[in-house]
Every structure is written in C-alpha cells, then in structure tokens.
Amino acid sequence: MLLTPRLAAFDMDGTLLNEQSQMTEATKEACLLLKEHGCKLVLSTGRTYGSAQLPIDSFPFDGYVCSNGATVYEADGTMVRSTFLPKDMVIDAVHALRKEAIYYELHDTASSRLMVKEDRDRLEALVEEDASVEGLLMRRFAFYKLARVVPLAELLEMVESGESEIVKFFIWHKNPERLDWVREQLEPFADRSSITTSGKHNVEVIPHGISKWEGLRYFCEKWEVTPDQVMAFGDAENDREALTEVGYSVAMDNATSAIKEIARYVAPHHNEDGVARFIRNNVLGIK
Template identity: 70%
Template sequence: MFSRLRLAAFDMDGTLLNEQSQMTEATKEACRLLQASGCKLVLSTGRTYASAQLPIGGFAFDGYVCSNGATVLEADGTLVQHAALPLEMIQQAVHTLRQEPIYYELHDTESNRWMVQEDRERIETLIEEDASVEGVSLRRFSFYEWSRVVPLAEMMQRIATGESKIVKLFVWHPVPEALVPVREQLERWSDQADITSSGKHNVEVIPKGVSKWEGLTYFCRKWGIAPEQVMAFGDAENDREALSNVGFPVVMENASPAMKELARFIAPHHDEDGVARFIRERVLADG
C-alpha cells in the first residue's frame, strides 16, 4: 500500500512532538529509517522556522512549511516562498487585539515574534496565572526568550515601511472559551485573511489562501511528486487542507472527532510515540 509513498509531512505540536514539546529519539530513528527508504520528509507546522528548530534537535528534514504555509524554506533554511498579511488589516487587527485580555504575537518572515511593549505587563500576568494549562511553558519561553518587544508606534512603522513582513497573528488564552469572541471579531477580515487554529488554546490569522497544503505543493512541484504519493500527519484545524489533499492522511489518536473524519489512518497518541509507531508498524512493515 505504501510503496508509492514519496513524501511525508509532519505537523509538530500534538503530532510529531510529545507533551513536553520534544521529538523523541524513537521518533527521530523512525524518521531516519523512512528517509533512508527514499521518502522526503517535510516539517509542516504553525511554528516559525526558528521555533521549529528547537525541539527537533538538529534532525535534518528535507524542507520546512512554517507559519501554516505562510513561509516555505529549503533544508538549509533558505526562504523560498512567503505570503504576508495586508498592511491595513494588520493595523486594524492589532488595535482590536489590544482591547482584549489575551496573549498575542506578530510573526514575520525572519522568524521574529513581535510584541507590543505597552501590552507586555498585561500579557505577562496572563501567562503566570496557571502552570497546568496546556502550552503555558511554551508561551513563557516565547515571552521571555523569543519575543522582540517594541513600542506600538515602532511596530506599526516597521510594518508600514515593509521592514517587517508579517505572515501570521498568533492569539492565545488559557481558557479556550475566551477565544470565541476574539475569533468572531477577527472574522470581519475573512475576505483578506484565513482564521485557523493549531489547538484549543489559540487562534491563528494567516494570509488568504495560505495553508500547509499550499506550502507543501512547492515541494511536490520541486521533486515531481503527486498528491497521492504524499502522507500528512496532523491533529488540528490547521492541518485540514493537507489532510484533505494527500493520498495518505494520518490523524493522531488525540485529535478531535471532526479531524478524525478526514483520516484514512489513525496513528497512536502523540505522547506515546504515535508517529514513530505508525511509521514502523504500518509504513516500513508494509515495505
């Protein structure tokens, strides 16, 4: 069945990574074996390229689809394709987000995660509230280690001049229900941007028509690979387009029932080396 497989694409959080946001040694070894069989491996993630590098520990993927497809990079990290959000839409959306008690970042083509200085104290209070909530440790790491903090006026100036090309707005809250009204407000720009999510605690705004699948088609064209020769692993809403277009859609056991409806295959839970087990027990075992 899998003899025609030529490309495997992996979502990260909730899929390739365990609950500690790590790519385990078992997963790395299974991916090496798959790669050695002649299959190209591509990371397909909502993360920026820089934040995607940390948990994979130097594993050599053949390409990267980052920021939900808004940036596409070669194996060496060279940016080969990108799409930016419209200037006026960003300005208006940031003004809207600043009125809400939420965590938000602006991601650009250079993997920078921008924060507005005037909102930093409010955001810090939010991420210090509950250490048990999914993603809090990652949010804290981003807040203290990755984020570039500038005054609002400077941020708007960087965007206006094109010095910073914003490819994604990332919104997070420890209480998923709190994101419902925020998402509703962001929907007013649905003619200019797509609203998606990589988990129940976040909302992600990306350029219209951009998706992980759209990013993966760059590599399909480059390597002469047909959609039916592609396998995609995923678990969340931002994996929908990829799972809907590939020949081998694999959804994780931890995914929602709605996402499992897209599956041709179900892989074990992401915190139980689900990707590694599926590769070894199904793909490689099938020859």
Template identity: 75%
Template sequence: MLLTPGLAAFDMDGTLLNKDSQMTEVTKEACRQLREQGCKLVLSTGRTYGSAQIPIDSFPFDGYVCSNGATLYEADGTLVQRISLPKDIVMDMLDKLRAEPIYYELHDTASSRLMVKEDRDRLEKLIEEDISVEGMLMRRFAFYKLARIVPLAEMVEKVNSGESEIVKIFIWHSNPEKLEWVRQELEPWSTRATITSSGSNNIEVIPQGVSKWEGLRYFCDKWDVEPEKVMAFGDAENDREALTGAGYSVAMENASEEIKQLAKYIAPHHNEDGVATFIREHIIGK
C-alpha cells in the same frame, strides 16, 4: 500491505512532538529509516522557521512549511516563498487585540515573534496562571525566550514600512470563551485572511488562500511527487487542508473527532511516539 509515500509531512505540536515539545530519539530513528526508503521529509507547522528548529535538535528535514504555509524554506534554511498579511489588516487587528487582555504575537519572515512593549505587563499576567492549561509552558517560553518586545510606535513603523513582513498573527488565551469572542471580533476580516487554529487555546490568522497543503504542493512540484503519494500527519484545524489533499492522511489519536474523520489512518497518541509507531507498522514493516 505496506504504504509507499514519496513525501511525508509532519505537523509538530500534538503530532511529531511529545507533551514536552520534544522530538524523541525513537521518532528521529523512525524518520531516518523512512528517509532511507527514499521518502522526502518535510516539517509542516504553524511555527516560525526559527522556533521550529528548537525541538528537532538539528534533525535534517528536506524542507519546511512554516507559519501554516505562509513561509517555505529549503533544507538549508533558505526562504524560497513568502506570503504576507495585508498591512491594513495587521494594523486593524493589532488595535482590536490591544483593546483587551489577550496574548498575541506578530510573526514575520525573519522568524521574529513581535509583541508591543506597552502590553508587556498584562501579557505576562496572562501566562502566570495554572501551568496545567494547554500551551501554558510553551507560552512562557515564547514570552521570556523568543519574543521580541518593541514599542508600539516602532511596531507600526516596522509594519507600515515593510521592514517586518507579517505572515501570521498568533492569539492565545486560557479561556475558550474569550477566544470565541476574538473569533467574532475578527470575523469582518475573514474574507481577506484565513482564521484557523493549531490547538483548543489559540487562534492563528494567516493570508487568504494560504495553508499547509498549498505549501506542500511547492515541494511536490519540486520533487515530482504526486498528491496521492504524500503522507500528511496532523491533529488540528490548521492540518485540515493537508489531511484532505494528501493521498495518505494520518490523524493522531489525540486529535478531535472532526479531524479524525478527515483522515484515512489514525496514529497512536503524540505522547506515545505515535508517528514513529505508525511509520514502523505501516511503512517500514518493523
């Protein structure tokens, strides 16, 4: 029996995109056919809205849940909801992260990926390691092409004045042991912020109570789609709530066993057009 979702939500990295961070033509065509059946299409990602646009190459989604649900956008890019991290948490975490050679970005509602100028040299050294490390090429692209480098004093002013509303702190390191140290250091703030991850080499800090699923509920209400008619695709810890809440939960073959156990269905590997294959076999029937 074919499945009949009213809304399909797609995580990007490790799910909708291949290893080269591309949305293939095969995947685009499957999504077009899915839309033709009346299903709404939503990107559900840890990325900012701006960086989410790069790999999809103008493919028209009906809505965007970005920064793990901290920002929501309509199809035309209009920001309709945002939830920011408390300023004191941002400043305290920034001080903690600057004490060690850790790659970090502060993401705001304007899709800026902010870095402190005084940390630029050591952050650059971290991304000049072995390119085989997960996320290394993406980190280099973000550092050289997307990051906005600002002096520390300016960063502090932007955050404290509210000019930059920080919705996520992104942390990356090639050494998992170093990330575990970071988690332990950030633990004191875990009651006021959510500490999650979109991959084995990163940590993402978002406002307390924010998740991709909570963001998707906005679009469910807008389009009158019941949770049991939502299909959520994902592969990582930050997809946990969406996979738990959606009636049709789909984990990728490349996901961890823990994430797979949350899902009702398993799609093929993200680098083998897994999303497209699942759509064709379980929804479109081709």
C-alpha cells in the same frame, strides 16, 4: 499491505513532538529509516522557521512549511516562498486586539515573534497563571525567551515601512470562550485573511487562501510527487487541508474527532511515539 509514500509531512506540536516539545530518539530513528527508504521528509507546522528548529536538534529534514504555509524553506533554510498579511489589516487588527487582555504575537518572515511593549504587563499576568492549562508552558517560553518586545509606535512603523512582513497572528487565551470575542474582532478582515487553530486555546490568522497544503505543493512540484504519494500527519484544524488532499492522511490518536473523521489512518498518541510506531508498522514493516 505496506504504504509507499514518496513525501512525508509532519505537523510538530501534538504530532511529531511529545508534550515536552521533544522529538524523541525513537521518532528520529524511524524518520531516518523512512528517509533511507527514499521518502522526502518535510516539517509542516504553524511555527516560525526559527521556532521549528529548536526541538529537532538539527535533524536533516528536506524542507520546511512554516507559519501554516505562509513561508516555505529549503533544507538549508533558504526561504523560497512567503505570503504576508496586508499592512493596513495588520495595523487595524493590532488596535482591535489591544482592547482586551488577550495574549497575541505577530510572526514575520524573519521568524520574529513580535509583542507590543505597552501590553507586556497584562500579557505576563496571563502566562503566570495555572500551568496545567494547555499550551501555557509554551506561552511562557515564547514570552520570556523568544519574543521581541517593541513599543507600539515602533511596531506599527515596522509594519508600515515593510521592515517586518507579518505572516501570522498567534492569539491565545486560557479560556477558549474568550476567543469568540477575538473572532468577532477579526471578522472585518475575513476577505483578506483566514482563521485556523492548532488547539482549543488559540486562534491563528494567516493570509487568505494559505494553508499547509499550499506550502506542501511547492515540494510536490519540485520533486514531481503527486498528492496520492504524500503522507501527512496532523492533529488539529490547521492540518485539515493537507489531510484532505493527500493520499495517506494520518491523524494522531490525540487529534480532535473532526480531524480523525477526515483521515484515512489513525496513529498512536503523540506522547507514545505515535509517528514512529506508525512509520515502523505501516511503511517499513517493522514491528
């Protein structure tokens, strides 16, 4: 029996996109057919809104849940919801993370990816190592093409003044064990933030109580869609809440075993047009 979602939500990296961070033509075609079928399409990503636009080539999504739910945007890019981390917590976390050579970015409501100028040399050393490490090529692209590098004092003033409202810390290291130290540094802020991850090499810090599902609820209310009518695709821990709440939960074949366990369905690998194949076979009935 074919599935009948009214809203489909797509994680990007490791799900909708292939390993070259591309939304393939097959995926675009399947998503357009799903849209013509009367289903609303929403990106549900850990990326900022600006970063989410880069690989989709103006594909007409109906909405965007970004920064793991900390920001929500209409189809035209109008931000309709934002939740940011407390200023004092952000400042204290920056000081804590600077104690070691750890790659980190601060993402704000303007889609800026902020980095501390004084840390640039040692961060550059981290991203110039073995390119085979998961996520390293993407880190290089962010470091050289997307980052806004500012002096420490200026960044802290931007946060303190409210010029930059920080919605997320993105923290990465080639050695996953180093992230245990990161989690220790963030422990004092556990009552005001949540920690999640989109892969074994990163930690993502977002406002307390925020998740992709919280962002998706905005669109459920807007379009009068019930959770059991939602289909969500994902592959990592930051997809957990959405996959737990929706009626049609789909983990990718490349997802972690923990995520596969909570999903009702498993789609083929993200490098094999998994989203497109699942939509065609299980929703549209096209083999």
